[in-house]
Amino acid sequence: MEDLKNIILSLDINSEEKERLLKQLKAVQKTIDSAEFRYQRTIMDKAxxxxxxxxxxxxIEKQKAVIEKQKKEATHRASLDSIRAEIASMRTTKDLEKITPLxxxxxxxxxxxxxxxxxxxxxDEDTEKLGIYLATPDGKSIASLQINANQTVFSQKIFNSWKKKQALIDQWNETTFLEWANSLVKLGAIxxxxxxxxxxxxxxLYLHFLPFPQGMLYVGNVNLLxxxxxSLAQSLADTISTAYARYEDF
Structure with a gap:
């Protein structure tokens, strides 16, 4: 705008005409300044x-995450409470058979x-006598056997981990399964x-064994948990422990 002002002043016209042009230039500058201010204000408001x-x-996302977490925790508590409620209704050793499908x-x-x-x-910890009860996801029994831990390499491994109160995680392939199946045949389980x-x-298969005072909870999955x-499986194992502790009351 300063350049335009100088050009107007250098024009070969009378002073009145120059004054009129300068006023028009000033009005244009004012309009430009106002538009620029509104533009900057719009940018600031938008930001x-x-x-x-x-x-x-x-x-909202944080609140949603909190709600989802609370919902999940409530579901987990209700699930574990359902086992405790089932246990509370048990009166005989026969009733304890309901724990496995649970x-x-x-x-x-x-x-x-x-x-x-x-x-x-x-x-029996002293004689290392174990009871192994395996089931499919629909609760059907695969194998049920009573053995001493030293009768198979893996059962000894399970017992040793239990005695140390440690979780045991192992991975089996087709060869390992065949070796286990042959062991079950020799033991008369299948x-x-x-x-x-x-x-x-x-x-x-990934085999996960979670310890509790009377044994180990087993969860097998194609992927590592x-x-x-x-942690959830361990909570379930701790809850199941309550059921087997009731044997002492029968």
Whole structure:
């Protein structure tokens, strides 16, 4: 604008005409300044609104996460409470057989992924006598056997981990499954290794054993369980422990 002003002043016209042009130039400058101010204000308002919206969205997401967490925790508590309620209704050792099918039911409720489940009970710590009860996700029994820990390499491994109060995680492939099936045949738990493998066709499995005072909770899955899932499984194991402790009352 200063350049235009100088041009007007240098024009070969009378002073009145120059004054008129300078006033027009000043009015144009004022209009430009006003438009620029409104533009800057609009930019600032837009940025402020964007910040407010982002903060609101972030707060909503945080609240949603809190609600989801509370909902999940409530579901988990209700699931574990259902086992405790079932236990409270038990009066005989026969009733305790209901615990095994409850395991796979509660694993589903807790959203713990699994394709095999079961429990290993330590019947006698001194003689290392174990009771192994394995089931499919629908609760059907795969195998049930009473053995001494030293009768198979893996059962000894389970007992040793239990005695140390440590979780045991192992991965099996087709070869490992065949070795286990042959062990079950020798122990008389199943009639045929081939039939066992055909009826339970899993070639890769992660075995998770979570300790509790009377034994180990078993959760088998095609993938390794996460820390959160293992923590939930351990909570289930601790709850199941209450059931087997009732044997002392019968």
């Amino acid at each position: 402020a609104i964007t910040n407010i919206l982002n903060a609101s969205i972030s707060e 395991i796979w039911l509660e694993l589903n409720i807790l959203n713990i992924p699994f394709v095999r489940s079961g429990v290993v009970l330590v019947h 009639a045929s290794a081939e039939d066992y493998l055909m009826s339970n066709p899993i070639q890769n 996460t820390e959160e899932e293992l």
